[in-house]
Amino acid sequence: MKLVKQWSTARVVTLVMGVLLVLYGVNTVYGYYQLSRMRLHPIAPSSFTLLGFPSREMEERRWKIIITQEVPKVVEVLREQRFGRPELGAEEGAVRRVAIEQVLKVCPVVLTEQHIQDVWLERREAEVLRARPEYFVVHLRLTPEGRARLWHYARTYVARPRALGEPPTDERLLLIVDKQPWAAPIIRSEVASSWWLLSRAAALQTSDVQIQPIFDEEIANEIVNGFHRAQRLARKEAVP
Template structure:
């Protein structure tokens, strides 16, 4: 009986070991391929995630102001005080809104609907006392190329060398559906690490990008619906081109 039990345990350990090797091998292969992927320059599409490189935008005196949870790109006309205008109302005397055509023409494209597999909305309970007891998270599941593109952009911008005494900057993305900006999440420093890219190829990962908190449910659903419509248009265009 003991011999049979030992054999069963040995077989179980072998199976677990093989599965673990396959799991780690899949992660390693995914990371190797993504980190060495040749990435061409992208053009804007119906569903586009732009980069907003802080240093370059600072030179242009551009910044993102968020009012009623909707971002807009403005040009700073003159220096302002210590207040944070991105959290308050737009000051017409200090800022001028940048035409959306110029924004699209200037900002680098990080992702389009082609690099995203799925977008969905999750409702969460707010952890702090607010008038609203819940908020929404927009999840983006990226393709292998999408992960590589986001990781490379984060490495170029978030992990770039800073001079001694240079203050850190928030590196943002700007998500647009058509010509309407809907979200401007800050890129976490973790995204620029090799570990982040490697972890994306784990079967336990379902979401690569989380945009939160969004307190307006309509905005969250508009982003998800905008992706679905952009994906359908892209598939229809590809099918038409294949005829």
């Protein structure tokens, strides 16, 4: 009798867990469907903005990103150069800096502070021997619309087919705080996949974007503080 009772209890528990898993799966698939079908309209830049920097379109303009002391800037190439990864301290005579106002006007806006729930800083130890024993990671947790916007952008530019013989290029975002670029993270190819969006709909990840490695703590703090300033400003403007 005792064994029968235990067996019945186990069956009930298994049934309940099965129902919960089915509901979780249905909710996840429905969330993915909503995000993938979300109608997204163009948005204007704000005080905290993540711009797209599509490689083909920027190459046509002869624009590229140069990173100097961890700070990116957009420059126009004045003579023939190979377009590829951002150069660390390129030859100044070969390029001309592009005004940030022009960058904001030309580059597509992917995200602003309205599409981000939270930004926080994580300190990590360097995995290999470096001059600096630690680095920083800035995490961004996006809103559902923010995830949809980033995914759609990645599907458009990261996942687009390349011509035969065309070398792969990094697709980057340009993070701008108060008209000052602070980071140019690479968009990983997995962001363009359906699994990435599905995992976000399933709430499997707390951090949607990781900007790393940042070795200058002041830069990392400026990004985090810039987001909170932009949030406070947006709340003030929303008050009638």
